[in-house]
Amino acid sequence: MPVGSASWSFTEDDFGAITQSLQRFLHDSNARCALLVDRTGQLVATVGEQPKFDPTTFATLTAADFSANDQLAKLIGENDFNSLFHQGEKESMYLADVARRVILVVLFDNRTTLGLVRLKMKEVVVELSKLFDAVFSRGASGAAKPGLLAGADDEIDKLFQ
Amino acid sequence: MSMINYASREINCKIVYYGPGLGGKTTNLEHVYGKVTPDTRGKLISLATETERTLFFDFLPVDLGSIRGFKTRFHLYTVPGQVYYNASRKLILKGVDGIVFVGDSQMERMEANQEAMQNLYDNMAEYGYDLTKMPFIIQYNKRDLPNAAPIRDLQAAMNPGWEVTDPAKQRVTPDPYHSGENLVEQVDGAWIERAPYFEAVAVTGEGVFDTLKAVSKLVLKSLA
Secondary structure, X not given: OOOOOOOEEEOHHHHHHHHHHHHHHHHHHOOOEEEEEEOOOOEEEEEEOOOOXXXXXXXXXXXXXXXXXXXXXXXXXXXXXXXXXXXXXXXXEEEEEEOOOEEEEEEEOOOOOHHHHHHHHHHHHHHHHHHHHHHHHHHHHHOOOOOOOOOOHHHHHHHOO | OOEEEOOOOEEEEEXXXXXXXXXXXXXXXXXXXXXXXXXXXXXXXXXXXXXXXXXXXXXXXXXXXXXXXXXXXXXXXXXXXXXXXXXXXXXXXXOOOEEEEEEEOEHHHHHHHHHHHHHHHHHHHHOOOOHXXXXXXXXXXXXXXXXXXXXXXXXXXXXXXXXXXXXXXXXXXXXXXXXXXXXXXXXXXXXXEOOOEEEOEOXXXXXXXXXXHHHHHHHHHHHO
């Protein structure tokens, strides 16, 4: 894959499938909100209650949090930590790796329990991993729809005048 | 690693400002933050120590307009410049689409500049990225200081050029930003290419947007 080319892209169908799967998970686990963030810190999807914070910032910090913990794992002789749990007084979050490329973040409060969230999360991670494996295998063979920006040089130049 | 989201019609790209400690990376982002209209940028996040030295990174998302109906969103990151923080510095490079190296023009910082540049090449190589094949801009900051080294010396130290082996690229390519200079040319019989460079005074904003525009344009063109 050439450096700089779009490494992955996803369609509205992918988005629909991801959303459906996460909505089911939120219903079963009674969690408030689920966010999907890619490992470089880009927000992929938000499902459930719309968060009151800035989701872009949240996504960036999530990716940094996960990367830093990956390195900590290596230092103690583990390959990675495939899930992280941050406990607050009222709000808590649970983070899990999906297909080594995306992070699922779940926000929940005292309307549910860590045990239930963790249990349901295992199931949805398997589901999402399959979905993302398909997205990434497609991305690796052809990247984005060919020519999204092909011939757009003039338009790009105009953007910076 | 740019991400194209067809559902929300967005192209997301990641640009990292790299360079020696106290060179002006954070100042670049602060200037962009202060100048662009609030509806085209997000929050400026700084993970810094109590003395305002970058500990992990600074982050600023900006929208630069639409192309073919897709919003172009650029995520600007800085890394901690201090040698000590290499582990966290390397993490930020993951999935980068374009690099701005912010060099410190002061003569006494020459060694720190070169060390940071070598560190950039090393860290990129560890991810399997080839800096010479991706959008890469060098900014010589602090041009207003009396002890600023001449551009020629800075170029020789930080941007001596890399060899061009691809015959298709072995042709004189003028530097669009400096008339009379070339990005690709023959030196002593060998074809070499240099990264485009800009002069800047980040505290006053001089050269900050020229640098950002140049790197974003290269990133978008690399997707075309």
